[in-house]
Amino acid sequence: MMIYAILIMALGAVVLGASLGFAAVKFRVEGDPLTDKIDAILPQTQCGQCGYPGCKPYAAAIAKGEADINLCPPGGADGVQKLAELLGREAKPLDAEEKPKQTALIDEQRCIGCTLCIQACPVDAIVGAAKQLHTVVDPLCTGCELCLKPCPVECIAMNPVGESLDNWKWKPPVFTLQRQA
Amino acid sequence: MPHKLFRFNGGVKPATHKTDSVRAPIGRAPMPERLVVPLHQNIGGKPQPCVALGDRVLKGQVIGTADHWVSAAVHAPTSGTVRAIEPQLATHPSGLPTLSVVIEADGKDEWIERRPVDYASMAPESVRELLRDAGLVGLGGAVFPSHAKLSASKKTPMEELVINGAECEPFITCDDMLMRERGEEIVRGAGIFRDLLEPKRVLIGIEDNKPEAIAAMREAVAAAGESFEVIAVPTRYPAGGAKQLISVLTGKEVPSSKRSTDMGVQCFNVATASSAYRALTFGEPLISRIVTLAGNVEQPRNWEVPLGMTIRDFIALGTPRADTNRYLMGGPMMGFELPGLDAPLIKASNCIIAASPKLFPPPPPEMPCIRCGSCARACPHELQPFELYWFSRAANFGKAQEYHLFDCIECGCCAFVCPSHIPLVQYFRYAKGEIWGRERDKKAAESARARFEFRNERDEREKAEKAERLARAAAAKAADNPLASATAAPTAASPAATPAPAAAVTAAAAAAPTSPAVPGEAPAATGEASEAERARKAMIAAAVERARAQREAAAAARPHDAATSPEQ
Numbered sequence A: 001m002m003i004y005a006i007l008i009m010a011l012g013a014v015v016l017g018a019s020l021g022f023a024a025v026k027f028r029v030e031g032d033p034l035t036d037k038i039d040a041i042l043p044q045t046q047c048g049q050c051g052y053p054g055c056k057p058y059a060a061a062i063a064k065g066e067a068d069i070n071l072c073p074p075g076g077a078d079g080v081q082k083l084a085e086l087l088g089r090e091a092k093p094l095d096a097e098e099k100p101k102q103t104a105l106i107d108e109q110r111c112i113g114c115t116l117c118i119q120a121c122p123v124d125a126i127v128g129a130a131k132q133l134h135t136v137v138d139p140l141c142t143g144c145e146l147c148l149k150p151c152p153v154e155c156i157a158m159n160p161v162g163e164s165l166d167n168w169k170w171k172p173p174v175f176t177l178q179r180q181a
Numbered sequence B: 001m002p003h004k005l006f007r008f009n010g011g012v013k014p015a016t017h018k019t020d021s022v023r024a025p026i027g028r029a030p031m032p033e034r035l036v037v038p039l040h041q042n043i044g045g046k047p048q049p050c051v052a053l054g055d056r057v058l059k060g061q062v063i064g065t066a067d068h069w070v071s072a073a074v075h076a077p078t079s080g081t082v083r084a085i086e087p088q089l090a091t092h093p094s095g096l097p098t099l100s101v102v103i104e105a106d107g108k109d110e111w112i113e114r115r116p117v118d119y120a121s122m123a124p125e126s127v128r129e130l131l132r133d134a135g136l137v138g139l140g141g142a143v144f145p146s147h148a149k150l151s152a153s154k155k156t157p158m159e160e161l162v163i164n165g166a167e168c169e170p171f172i173t174c175d176d177m178l179m180r181e182r183g184e185e186i187v188r189g190a191g192i193f194r195d196l197l198e199p200k201r202v203l204i205g206i207e208d209n210k211p212e213a214i215a216a217m218r219e220a221v222a223a224a225g226e227s228f229e230v231i232a233v234p235t236r237y238p239a240g241g242a243k244q245l246i247s248v249l250t251g252k253e254v255p256s257s258k259r260s261t262d263m264g265v266q267c268f269n270v271a272t273a274s275s276a277y278r279a280l281t282f283g284e285p286l287i288s289r290i291v292t293l294a295g296n297v298e299q300p301r302n303w304e305v306p307l308g309m310t311i312r313d314f315i316a317l318g319t320p321r322a323d324t325n326r327y328l329m330g331g332p333m334m335g336f337e338l339p340g341l342d343a344p345l346i347k348a349s350n351c352i353i354a355a356s357p358k359l360f361p362p363p364p365p366e367m368p369c370i371r372c373g374s375c376a377r378a379c380p381h382e383l384q385p386f387e388l389y390w391f392s393r394a395a396n397f398g399k400a401q402e403y404h405l406f407d408c409i410e411c412g413c414c415a416f417v418c419p420s421h422i423p424l425v426q427y428f429r430y431a432k433g434e435i436w437g438r439e440r441d442k443k444a445a446e447s448a449r450a451r452f453e454f455r456n457e458r459d460e461r462e463k464a465e466k467a468e469r470l471a472r473a474a475a476a477k478a479a480d481n482p483l484a485s486a487t488a489a490p491t492a493a494s495p496a497a498t499p500a501p502a503a504a505v506t507a508a509a510a511a512a513p514t515s516p517a518v519p520g521e522a523p524a525a526t527g528e529a530s531e532a533e534r535a536r537k538a539m540i541a542a543a544v545e546r547a548r549a550q551r552e553a554a555a556a557a558r559p560h561d562a563a564t565s566p567e568q
Ligand code: SF4
Pocket: A042, A043, A044, A045, A046, A047, A048, A049, A050, A051, A052, A053, A054, A055, A056, A058, A071, A072, A073, A074, A075
């Protein structure tokens, strides 16, 4: 009896192993699914603070095991946590300071319409034509700060995103646990 | 023939506190001098202001136009002058401001020209548009634009139209009084909804603790010669929840993932029906509603108030007692504490309760969950609040969603029965907010990624195009020179030479994208580029100079401003 049981289990293992191997070959996904999964977690600010020229390259570097998971400041501790979960690693503290979300604002009095900020913005959040006043389209700005440096007249400033009825959230109740006597 | 009733799971029976505010008939609130009308009073799009500062507006004039299909116009509640269009304290638990139109009443209360319509002769599409432009939204408190609920599903035939007069929350009596006094308007409004949706039956559900309203509605239905059924449903909170009432009257369970029309049923509040009737028959947009003033006041009563009246003006009608310490909007189960008395009454305001420590003692401190299961037995949606609570508290939102967090209607039954006094609903609201917030962030990130990729592509394309242009120019130059020398020669070779440059250009252009580094062309191309580069640099330098001069001039003129400007 025992031997049959072992044989059946062994056969099962072989069949399953073979089908898994077949599935791996047959259903292989083009591109690198891990990079895409990591990229889906990254905030897409495209700021380069991680040391890579954008979120996708950083994702690729993590996937290859070349970069640590705690280098993206805009993603914050939350982002590190999610990456750790995805990759089955230990979460660790962020290797930078966490900043509140900000957006850029162009001082329209001082803007000279040089178009340098438009060229710097990785996500097309600035509109304006040459020699015309430029504006940041607020909902599109990811707060990457890449437009600050190129501006020759230093007329761009970052402002923290305030609370509004559109992003307001209920706070968790303050937990007042009573000690049992 | 008695109508067969179904039962919904759970529910609770809190003290109703309804008798005080039904003694006096509905009063007509005096017109305040100043009205604050928020533009965004509906679920969905944000109506855009269409009046300017200083404009004189008439009663019923549109001041905010619907910006989407799911949106509803906003109107001036009386005639007067627009004094401000600016953010004002919102009638919302957050205490944040919302864009509002402030109107100073002129006391004439002069109507704009009203256009009653005979809706029966109109296309259903135009009737829906009219209702949107009349600002009609669900007045039970959900403020979903009603016209968007008035299209039957294409697949499922409409079976029941439910008119909700259950009004199950403690303290609130505005629907009760409306049914007692204006039954005919409700019945006619229900008739409009019936004509648009064409259901087989119209069921008017009223909790059996309102015998006067039931009698009045039966009379109104008979007087109008309609065949609507007025049905008394057992009093048990939250029988007035749309899903609960639908399930009690029809036995249908509408899951949160489905629209109720997909199941052949639709539900409207009684006040919504009466406002729809007034909008079409008298051309009166939604500029007033009935609001219960109850709780710790000397004269609890229902008032018909202009929307935009501030809470401060409103509560004065009932004389709050001295120990009143806060005000709630909505009932004690689902309502919220008002952030201040400057907030206005809006389309969602069904009841204002003056609260005192005696009326609502502070809740005892929260204790650990003992997993007694009372909350699950009380939940009308058969959820497991203690599991939801656990996952919400641990910020394990994915799990909370798996346990159907979004089926929770925040009715508060679970918290009402919890022996450990856990504010369960607050945890659920928090968890829902976090999930929505993450959803928003994710959408924003996705669109940023798309724009980033698009921009990269465009950059690549522009680079390629530029290289091509430069190569073309270089080729033209190269072709020009031999041409110049050819024309300089005193022979008649020029006619033969003219086709040459064209051929050279096409050849160069064809070669350019693949091999731009053809010897002899490359120096010319870089020369062009650096020329352009130099010109641009000079332009920027000049601009910087200009800007600096401007800034210095400004600084000299206003030293005070200049000191603060760097931090702006
Ligand atoms: S730091 Fe984060 S947001 Fe910025 S580019 Fe790197 S991954 Fe993207």
